[in-house]
Amino acid sequence: MTEPRRTSAALLQAAGPLVAVVLALVVGAGFIAAVGKDPFAVYAHMASGVFGNAYGIGQVLFRATPLIFTGLAVALAFRAGLFNIGAEGQLVIGAFAAGIVGAAGKALPGVVLMPLTLLSGMAAAALWALPPALLKAKLGAHEVINTIMMNFIALAFVQYLGHFAFVHATVHTAEIGAGARIARFESFLPGFRGSPLNLSLVIALVAAALVGWLLWRTKFGYELRAVGLSPTAAEYAGIDVPRTWTIALCLSGALAGLVGANFVQGYKGYFESGFSAGIGFLGIAVALLGRNHPVGVVIAAVFFAALGYGGLVINTEVPKELVEILQAIVILFAITLHVVIERWLRRRT
Amino acid sequence: MSLLIALAFFAQMVRISIPYALAAVGGTMSERGGVINIALEGILLLGALGYVLGAYWTGSAWAGLAAAAAVGLVTAGVHAIVTVGYKADQITSSLGINLVAFGLTRFVLKSIFGSSSNSARVAGLPEWSLGGFGTVPGLGSLFGNPLVWIAVALIALAHVVLFRTPFGLRLRTVGEHPETAATLGLSVARLRTWGVLLSGILAGLGGAWLAADQRSFTDGMSGGRGYIALAAMIVGKWNPLGAALACLLFGFCEALQIRLQGAAIPNEFLQMLPYVVTMIVLAGVIGRARPPAADGVPYHAEDR
Numbered sequence: 001m002t003e004p005r006r007t008s009a010a011l012l013q014a015a016g017p018l019v020a021v022v023l024a025l026v027v028g029a030g031f032i033a034a035v036g037k038d039p040f041a042v043y044a045h046m047a048s049g050v051f052g053n054a055y056g057i058g059q060v061l062f063r064a065t066p067l068i069f070t071g072l073a074v075a076l077a078f079r080a081g082l083f084n085i086g087a088e089g090q091l092v093i094g095a096f097a098a099g100i101v102g103a104a105g106k107a108l109p110g111v112v113l114m115p116l117t118l119l120s121g122m123a124a125a126a127l128w129a130l131p132p133a134l135l136k137a138k139l140g141a142h143e144v145i146n147t148i149m150m151n152f153i154a155l156a157f158v159q160y161l162g163h164f165a166f167v168h169a170t171v172h173t174a175e176i177g178a179g180a181r182i183a184r185f186e187s188f189l190p191g192f193r194g195s196p197l198n199l200s201l202v203i204a205l206v207a208a209a210l211v212g213w214l215l216w217r218t219k220f221g222y223e224l225r226a227v228g229l230s231p232t233a234a235e236y237a238g239i240d241v242p243r244t245w246t247i248a249l250c251l252s253g254a255l256a257g258l259v260g261a262n263f264v265q266g267y268k269g270y271f272e273s274g275f276s277a278g279i280g281f282l283g284i285a286v287a288l289l290g291r292n293h294p295v296g297v298v299i300a301a302v303f304f305a306a307l308g309y310g311g312l313v314i315n316t317e318v319p320k321e322l323v324e325i326l327q328a329i330v331i332l333f334a335i336t337l338h339v340v341i342e343r344w345l346r347r348r349t
Numbered sequence: 350m351s352l353l354i355a356l357a358f359f360a361q362m363v364r365i366s367i368p369y370a371l372a373a374v375g376g377t378m379s380e381r382g383g384v385i386n387i388a389l390e391g392i393l394l395l396g397a398l399g400y401v402l403g404a405y406w407t408g409s410a411w412a413g414l415a416a417a418a419a420v421g422l423v424t425a426g427v428h429a430i431v432t433v434g435y436k437a438d439q440i441t442s443s444l445g446i447n448l449v450a451f452g453l454t455r456f457v458l459k460s461i462f463g464s465s466s467n468s469a470r471v472a473g474l475p476e477w478s479l480g481g482f483g484t485v486p487g488l489g490s491l492f493g494n495p496l497v498w499i500a501v502a503l504i505a506l507a508h509v510v511l512f513r514t515p516f517g518l519r520l521r522t523v524g525e526h527p528e529t530a531a532t533l534g535l536s537v538a539r540l541r542t543w544g545v546l547l548s549g550i551l552a553g554l555g556g557a558w559l560a561a562d563q564r565s566f567t568d569g570m571s572g573g574r575g576y577i578a579l580a581a582m583i584v585g586k587w588n589p590l591g592a593a594l595a596c597l598l599f600g601f602c603e604a605l606q607i608r609l610q611g612a613a614i615p616n617e618f619l620q621m622l623p624y625v626v627t628m629i630v631l632a633g634v635i636g637r638a639r640p641p642a643a644d645g646v647p648y649h650a651e652d653r
Contacts, residue, residue, distance in 0.1 A: 324452025331445035
């Protein structure tokens, strides 16, 4: 009997992010008007530049790939009731490790070097998530603060290691071996010529599917979600809460570590200092807008990537920073609407 | 001679600590009322821009200070509306505000100054003459700076207000036990809003310090200071004076980096120190750091 109501409630909650996007675009129109431009013309130009040709689509998907990874990372941790603000640091450590291993193993054949590089990025990032995970699990120390702290420690640590690892007078590591290179779409789809879009996107989509499978098709995923809903109840049900938290945050880190696949292995061919530029923080927005569901994360990642590239398209008319404001306002509207809709639903039942 | 070096070092340490301390004490006021404010970073940045715009349009540094405080107030107001008014998630709201701040400052910079990295040069704060004392390198410009005294006074005032006034007691009560506070007839929402707004004014002034110090705005000039302030608030155990002392400690580390230039200890390790210390303190190794009991928990009157 409650089924139809639950479906309509779920639909209403899913509509929240869409309404947030529309509201943010309205606010953005105000900004565009404030600098003396026509909002409709600017938005139309943005849309045609982003989705009107293969190059634009390639750029969007290239930018969406790392956001899928960090969005999944944040979403997975969130399902366990953990707020991973440390994706930024984890992905930097992971990408750095991938760059080092990919270069050190230059001589190895691709079948060995490729998985080795991917796994080392994931492992290093997971390891970076371990201290906050253990501090949370063993001592109850708040993971939000600790993951933020680990972000800054990561930046300083990589800067330090850079003294030894970076190519002389640069801020990047040596070139990785050909075996660790992830193929670009342009190598088999000529339409994407000039676009850095690469097969990391496929890895990202597989990762999304795996996260969905883990969360809803395995015992561990069930336990993870139970812990996320109520650690106390989960504990009474015999679930090892500290262990679940530790594994969840490390898995979250591992997902963030895959960002290196797109940048290091699929694009530049080396790790470069400062490449991430807030991808970890945007991952939080992506997870939020995607309602911590893998499918939602993929859609939200594409949306944020489209906004990001759209900013470049309209940069001659309106400062491209407009899209950064839009991305942020979407977050504020989304969390507010979430509460408003929830309260409204509760009042009706 | 070595005394002069020590004095100059001291002055540098204090200079570095002041924006941290303003933001950290601000964060303390917000969190004591039960609202997490990770938006300190964004408020610092917007406050710095506020100072530059105020000083640019009026030519007066005092107008700049007022504008910085006002911008901080408005930004914190947004956080208060979202988290206290609508009871949405405080951490996410803070992060959203930080993102807005980065985009908005760059947008305004480009729209007004036509550059995405720098503003025009604006007036700095007037420097009070200190007589012979002012000739000591570093000290003159430090203690002649009115904002130093404003900052010290505000930090002391925050401490007194929080622990020695009825308002402070009420603010701490809504941060610890909002239900109790509500039972006593206090308005949880109003008190929490005040805590958040105070954090905005203080952090906004912290931003003004940054901009006044270099007499211009540069893109991303808050440079993670809001997060250091957050760390100092924790190390200072959610206590204004403690937070200010923690800021001095962090300022010491940073001044040391500038002095040593990586000679004795690699700079990067000194850079990590505040964050590592914070994690250790949070873990309870050096005395337990306990946040206010209802910190981060929205208060729903209807749930009772």
